[in-house]
Amino acid sequence: MTDHGIWxxxxxxxxxxxxxxxxxxxxxxxxxxxxxxxxxxxxxxGPALAGxxxxxxxxxKSDGAVKTLLxxxxxxxxxxxxxxxxxxxxxxxxxTDRERVVKGPVSTQLLGMxxxxxxxxxxNLSLLTAGTVTSGLASKYRVSREQMAYVIQGTGLSVWSSIxxxxxGAAMMGVIALQVGKGFVSGEPFSILAQSMLYxxxxxxxxxxxxxxxxxxxxxxxMRRANERAAQGIELREGAIPLMAEFDESSVRExxxxxxxxxxxxxxxxxxxxxxxxxxxxDGQLSKGSGSTAVLWGVLCGQLVGAVQYLLVKRIFxxxxxxxxxxxxxxxxxxxxxxxxxAFLIGNISGDLNVGGYLAQHxxxxxxxxxxxxxxxxxxxxISLSTGTSWGTFAIMIPIGIQIAAATGVDPYPLIGAAIxxxxxxxxxxxxxxxxxxxxxxxxxxxxxxxxxQLPYGLAAGAVALLFFIGVGLF
Numbered sequence: 243m244t245d246h247g248i249w250x251x252x253x254x255x256x257x258x259x260x261x262x263x264x265x266x267x268x269x270x271x272x273x274x275x276x277x278x279x280x281x282x283x284x285x286x287x288g289p290a291l292a293g294x295x296x297x298x299x300x301x302x303k304s305d306g307a308v309k310t311l312l313x314x315x316x317x318x319x320x321x322x323x324x325x326x327x328x329x330x331x332x333x334x335x336x337x338t339d340r341e342r343v344v345k346g347p348v349s350t351q352l353l354g355m356x357x358x359x360x361x362x363x364x365x366n367l368s369l370l371t372a373g374t375v376t377s378g379l380a381s382k383y384r385v386s387r388e389q390m391a392y393v394i395q396g397t398g399l400s401v402w403s404s405i406x407x408x409x410x411g412a413a414m415m416g417v418i419a420l421q422v423g424k425g426f427v428s429g430e431p432f433s434i435l436a437q438s439m440l441y442x443x444x445x446x447x448x449x450x451x452x453x454x455x456x457x458x459x460x461x462x463x464x465m466r467r468a469n470e471r472a473a474q475g476i477e478l479r480e481g482a483i484p485l486m487a488e489f490d491e492s493s494v495r496e497x498x499x500x501x502x503x504x505x506x507x508x509x510x511x512x513x514x515x516x517x518x519x520x521x522x523x524x525d526g527q528l529s530k531g532s533g534s535t536a537v538l539w540g541v542l543c544g545q546l547v548g549a550v551q552y553l554l555v556k557r558i559f560x561x562x563x564x565x566x567x568x569x570x571x572x573x574x575x576x577x578x579x580x581x582x583x584x585a586f587l588i589g590n591i592s593g594d595l596n597v598g599g600y601l602a603q604h605x606x607x608x609x610x611x612x613x614x615x616x617x618x619x620x621x622x623x624x625i626s627l628s629t630g631t632s633w634g635t636f637a638i639m640i641p642i643g644i645q646i647a648a649a650t651g652v653d654p655y656p657l658i659g660a661a662i663x664x665x666x667x668x669x670x671x672x673x674x675x676x677x678x679x680x681x682x683x684x685x686x687x688x689x690x691x692x693x694x695x696q697l698p699y700g701l702a703a704g705a706v707a708l709l710f711f712i713g714v715g716l717f
Contacts, residue, residue, distance in 0.1 A: 253278035261673035271584035278591035319571030328500025373684025386472035400445035441659025462698035482688035622664020630674035
């Protein structure tokens with residue numbers, strides 16, 4: 243692989259910088275793509291532009307990428323149909339007026355936390371369900387969209403990265419098993435990972451800040467402004483562009499057709515179908531890409547169940563009306579599809595530039611034994627922030643952490659925990675993270691508003707985790 247030196251990290255850093263300071267996510271991603279291909283083509287503009295165009299085409303050669311994009315489009319249809327048939331409004335009435343399960347902003351956010359944590363088998367499904375179920379409640383109780391996005395994504399990443407019985411756990415155990423086979427660490431991968439999870443400090447700090455933001459009035463400046471705006475009944479700042487198009491309330495069908503099952507039946511069909519799909523397709527190993535087929539099956543089942551409910555059971559639509567609204571739902575997800583496609587391309591470019599390898603190699607030579615865990619955490623943070631992927635980061639950093647532990651004689655568990663913590667740090671605040679993009683869609687946020695308001699919380703949780711790893715190394 244060609245060594246591009248310090249230029250390797252410039253394209254992702256340019257993307258992040260532009261996203262934060264211009265608030266234009268598509269512009270930032272396009273600039274990062276062109277900069278990446280400029281580096282790959284040794285700064286020849288013609289090949290760089292040609293490579294950029296071909297790179298977009300190559301995104302669609304990946305089964306996982308295409309399935310994720312299709313998932314996003316079809317999810318838009320499910321959400322649109324649930325809204326237009328009164329499913330969303332009925333759920334809000336059920337949880338607030340009738341059952342009194344949700345009584346205000348605190349319980350609304352706790353419900354979002356619970357859903358994100360309980361549906362731990364697949365991250366996109368978890369984010370979608372939590373965002374969809376709580377969107378109407380957040381509007382009713384004037385919880386800002388930015389706050390709901392922070393609560394849902396912060397909880398989800400912390401829980402998903404700490405569970406051994408999901409895709410994250412399976413992938414981590416696979417990485418550890420390779421190091422066991424090479425003799426760098428001894429023991430069962432399951433046991434090693436279980437002990438390392440105690441040191442997933444960023445996850446625990448992140449959960450702490452989420453709970454603090456829910457139960458107290460504590461908030462950083464950006465989130466405080468968003469919360470004050472929402473308290474006045476203004477859901478989006480002026481000029482904001484949500485990843486999912488705003489819904490036209492005047493298109494809702496007559497109240498006689500409203501039912502909570504217009505929302506719950508498609509969602510439940512999706513949630514139940516995913517584990518069944520994983521079993522049928524043999525994707526039980528749950529690697530990052532392996533579950534995409536099962537998730538696509540799940541959303542197809544959700545659409546099918548929804549069609550039966552709307553056409554045959556409730557008879558809300560004619561066949562022509564149903565497909566017209568279905569296509570309107572697909573259309574509402576076009577902004578998300580564009581952003582996700584560019585984000586996948588940035589990820590491919592980061593791989594070609596070997597961003598993770600460059601950062602790991604140039605830091606690894608300067609690691610004092612007592613600060614090994616802290617250094618592994620910092621490098622993992624830099625890689626995940628630059629690439630927007632937690633999975634790719636821990637695949638790089640867990641082996642490095644284990645090998646550092648073997649060379650220096652320190653306990654490997656804090657170093658593995660540091661690698662995991664640093665991996666989810668970038669996933670939580672990077673504007674090119676697919677998790678962040680899906681969260682913005684699920685909560686109907688302007689993506690950069692979501693990132694900017696979440697950034698201080700991520701930095702604060704990261705500082706707590708860094709102090710923890712320094713303390714572990716020193717004491």
